[in-house]
Amino acid sequence: MDIERILVSEEEEGIRLDVLLAEQLEDLSRSYIQKLIKDQLVTVNGSLEKNRYLVKTGDIIELKVPEPKELSIEPQNIPLEIVFEDDDLLVVNKPQGMVVHPAPGNYENTLVNALLYHCRGRLSSINGVIRPGIVHRIDKDTSGLLVVAKNDFVHRSLADQLKEHTITRKYHAIAMGNIKENQATIEAPIARNPNDRLKMAIVSGGRDAVTHIRVMERFIDYTYVEAQLQTGRTHQIRVHLSYIKHPLLGDDTYGGKTSKFNLKGQVLHAKVLGFNHPTSGEYMEFETVLPAYFEKLLTVIRNKMKTK
Known part of the structure; x- marks a missing residue:
């Protein structure tokens, strides 16, 4: 059985116990951590606490992780x-x-x-x-x-x-609202959201993050865009589009909620991928068609909302 020990920093004070552990131990899901707490495999300063316990600066958290299955x-x-x-x-x-x-x-x-x-x-x-x-x-x-x-x-x-940022990664997405610029570069550092440790956010001192945006098609309430990653931070496109007030359609986490469409999540598709083959050295680039749900959504939007 592995034992993880975490010393709570001043910046982490006030975070729920289960949330903090989910952030610190990224390979463990929050639900699994909650199960470990329920099974009395987590202590704070030697005492058992609930999921909702708010950690304090200097707390020593000890978590016993059973042998991985x-x-x-x-x-x-x-x-x-x-x-x-x-x-x-x-x-x-x-x-x-x-x-x-x-x-x-x-x-x-x-x-x-x-x-x-x-x-x-x-x-x-x-x-x-x-x-x-x-x-x-x-x-x-x-x-x-x-x-x-x-x-x-x-x-x-x-x-x-x-x-080295030499891999080509282009995504297609539908953003909320009408993006006025035909092309734009979003350069804003990304780190864990200090107010919600399960989300990412634009944070001063975070890791450099750069996304290049190109408008493909405009609608009254939405914009169909291509987003090319220069860097590859967690949730980068979702965070950057939310940062410029145009969150992805269907992205409940970062502000793209909508009741007009029956969506299963953010409308985001990794469409183009290019890299140098490690053995041959040849540059290879691949492109897929949009998935059926994405194409259907575009058709619905085009039919109901005249483009500008």
Whole structure:
């Protein structure tokens, strides 16, 4: 059984116990942490506390994590849309609603489960058993292209390209409101939201984040855009569009709520992905069509709302 110890800083005072732990231990879901608290595997200064306990500066939190059930991460015969594959890597088009990798308490029906079946376990090991082959992630409710590494050499090469911002990543999205500029660059640092540790926010002193926006089509109440990532921070496009007062349609987390459409999450699709192949050195670029839900939504908006 692993033991995690956390010393609460002054900046973290007043945060709920379960929320703080979910932020500090990103590989553990909040629901799993709540279960550990209920099972009396979490103490604060040696005492048992509830999920809603508000931590104080100097608190010492000790969390006992049972041996991970990594052996339960089984290959599953889940259909995958494979855009490209060779002996080193594959590019997949992830559907909206699919989680990329397992987390404690959620070990099934993820992209990793499907990859383990398809690749017969031949995936890079750099990110451990829970995230084999996963070089970069997209949110559950974001659809689109991901590159997956089959060996550690390829994984390191792709990770270096991500770090150096040389991978091409273009997303298509529908934003709330009418963006007036045809093109714009949003440059604003991103970090954990100090008021809600499960969200990201524009924070002075956060990590540099740059997103390039190009308007594809305008409607009365919405704007269809292409967003190209220069950096790749958590929730970057969602946070940046919200920051300029044009949150993504369907993004409840960052202000894009709407009752007009039956959406399952933010309207965001990773449409273009380009990189240098780690073995051949050749630049490769892939593009997918918009998923059916996205195309249908565009048709509905076009029919009901005249463009300007």
